[in-house]
Amino acid sequence: xxxxxxxxxxxxxxxxxxxxxxxxxxxxxxxxxxxxxxxxxxxxxxxxxxxxxxxxxxxxxxxxxxxxxxxxxxxxxxxxxxxxxxxxxxxxxxxxxxxxxxxxxxxxxxxxxxxxxxxxxxxxxxxxxxxxxxxxxxxxxxxxxxxxxxxxxxxxxxxxxxxxxxxxxxxxxxxxxxxxxxxxxxxxxxxxxxxxxxxxxxxxxxxxxxxxxxxxxxxxxxxxxxxxxxxxxxxxxxxxxxxxxxxxxxxxxxxxxxxxxxxxxxxxxxxxxxxxxxxxxxxxxxxxxxxxxxxxxxxxxxxxxxxxxxxxxxxxxxxxxxxxxxxxxxxx
Numbered sequence: 168x169x170x171x172x173x174x175x176x177x178x179x180x181x182x183x184x185x186x187x188x189x190x191x192x193x194x195x196x197x198x199x200x201x202x203x204x205x206x207x208x209x210x211x212x213x214x215x216x217x218x219x220x221x222x223x224x225x226x227x228x229x230x231x232x233x234x235x236x237x238x239x240x241x242x243x244x245x246x247x248x249x250x251x252x253x254x255x256x257x258x259x260x261x262x263x264x265x266x267x268x269x270x271x272x273x274x275x276x277x278x279x280x281x282x283x284x285x286x287x288x289x290x291x292x293x294x295x296x297x298x299x300x301x302x303x304x305x306x307x308x309x310x311x312x313x314x315x316x317x318x319x320x321x322x323x324x325x326x327x328x329x330x331x332x333x334x335x336x337x338x339x340x341x342x343x344x345x346x347x348x349x350x351x352x353x354x355x356x357x358x359x360x361x362x363x364x365x366x367x368x369x370x371x372x373x374x375x376x377x378x379x380x381x382x383x384x385x386x387x388x389x390x391x392x393x394x395x396x397x398x399x400x401x402x403x404x405x406x407x408x409x410x411x412x413x414x415x416x417x418x419x420x421x422x423x424x425x426x427x428x429x430x431x432x433x434x435x436x437x438x439x440x441x442x443x444x445x446x447x448x449x450x451x452x453x454x455x456x457x458x459x460x461x462x463x464x465x466x467x468x469x470x471x472x473x474x475x476x477x478x479x480x481x482x483x484x485x486x487x488x489x490x491x492x493x494x495x496x497x498x499x
Contacts, residue, residue, distance in 0.1 A: 169398055171419040176388055176426070177379070177464065179297075180452060184462025186301040187376060193458050193474045195304045200457070203471060210477035217481040224335025225481070233336055233482060236343025239350045240371070246350035249368050251361050264364035267414040274416045277356075281321055284355040285348050287404065288322030288397060290384030290418045294410060298383075299375045309374060314412040315366070319356065320377070320384040322397060322404035323348045325488075330403055333489045334440065339482035345405035346371065353407045365413040377406035385418035388425035392435040392444055392487035393468035396425050401493025426450070428492075429466070435487040441476035443469040444487060 189195060197205050218227050245252045267273045278289040294316055300309050329341035353369035360367040368374065378395045381387060386406075387397035394402040398421075436444040445455070445466040454461055455469035477483055488494055 169421050169423045171385070172422055173419065175383060175420050176422045177382060179464075180462040182462070183452065184297065184460065186297055186299060187460045188302045189300040189304050189309075189373070190302060190306060191458055191460075192304075193470045196458065197474070203457075205471065205474050205478060208478050210474060210483070211481055213478065214481040224332060224337060226336070229336035229340070230482070232340045233343055236340045237346060239347035240343070243350050243354070246354040247369060247371065247373060248354075248357075252354065252358060255362070259362050270414040271416040273414065277319060277360075277413070277415065280359050281319065281352065281356050284359075285323065285352040286321035286356075287324040287400065288386050290320050290381065290386045291415050292318050292320065292380060292383035292385070292417050294318045295379070295383060298379045300373075303373065311368070311374075311410060315368065315410040316412060317415045317417070318375075318380050318384065318408050318410050319415070320381045320386060320406065320408045321349075321352060321356075322381070322386055322395075322400065322406055323352065324400045325403050325405060327403055327494065330485050330494070331489050333485035334476075334480050334482070336482050338485045338489070342405070342483050342485065349405055349407040353409055356409050360409065360411050360413050363413065365411060367413075368410040369407070370409070371407050375408070375410075377408060380408055381406050382420055383417075385421050388422065389465055390425055390435075390491070391429035391433065391466045392491065393466065394488065396491065396493050398423050398493075401491045401495075402488045403491075403494045432492065434490045434492065438486040438490040439473075440484070440486060441469075441472040443472040443476070 196203050200206055214230055217225050274291055281289045299311055302308055323345050325345045326341040329337045332338050349371050357367035357369040381395045387395045390396040396402050397404055430448050433446045436446040450465045452464055453467060455467040456471040458470040459467045
């Protein structure tokens with residue numbers, strides 16, 4: 168049963184919590200953190216040897232599929248632009264700006280539009296500054312103008328059957344497709360908002376933390392596996408978002424029993440070949456590696472161990488997604 172809440176379903180200790188520095192993420196630390204076991208390692212660097220071993224699910228064809236799946240995300244840099252892509256159509260310019268008399272109706276229209284562009288889940292929240300990265304991967308301070316008051320948060324469902332093959336290459340194909348769909352969706356929604364003469368900042372994993380924003384927007388709850396778990400797709404989604412000054416009506420966060428379920432379930436921890444997921448019954452404020460932010464009550468995931476396994480595997484792993492009962496649905 169889904170309960171709509173008037174408060175957020177997480178606990179943050181303000182004496183410990185700080186805005187997270189994107190340079191502390193795994194994908195940034197491998198370039199500068201000489202103490203990390205994965206320093207300087209690209210997780211696909213061993214793929215030639217892995218393919219040569221001839222294991223089922225690790226073929227040259229499957230690997231080519233992985234790389235191609237990322238095409239839109241990796242090659243369409245405009246998807247993440249803070250500014251309009253190209254010149255505005257003259258017919259749209261003639262329409263001019265128009266006030267929003269009904270934010271609730273506009274929210275409904277934004278959600279309908281996001282779904283047209285490929286979003287499987289859409290929620291809206293007020294933008295909480297503490298979820299914005301303090302610095303980006305280049306070390307530049309991130310400052311979002313005050314007029315951006317709302318975040319439209321979207322979930323892109325991944326191919327469930329492909330994810331179930333994890334850690335084989337086909338599961339990583341599903342990941343790449345998810346990211347490419349994200350790029351298309353955020354770029355299109357941002358342009359839609361700009362066409363209404365408002366501002367929009369589209370983003371994937373950059374600029375701000377996706378999971379707490381998705382929780383704020385009522386898309387799901389944080390699970391033992393460190394991922395957002397949604398009622399309809401479990402953790403089998405990729406998250407993206409658009410910040411905007413368009414007047415909108417926020418959604419309420421939800422609780423459908425994930426914390427209680429995860430206390431009694433450790434399937435993701437058992438399935439994790441990297442031993443990266445805690446099997447402790449209770450969440451805590453402990454961090455597991457430098458890529459965890461302090462001050463959040465949760466099961467911290469050891470992202471160092473996770474990335475080390477990716478290097479060994481030659482591709483991203485989704486075991487924690489595949490084994491989650493909320494991904495498996497009636498098959499669990």
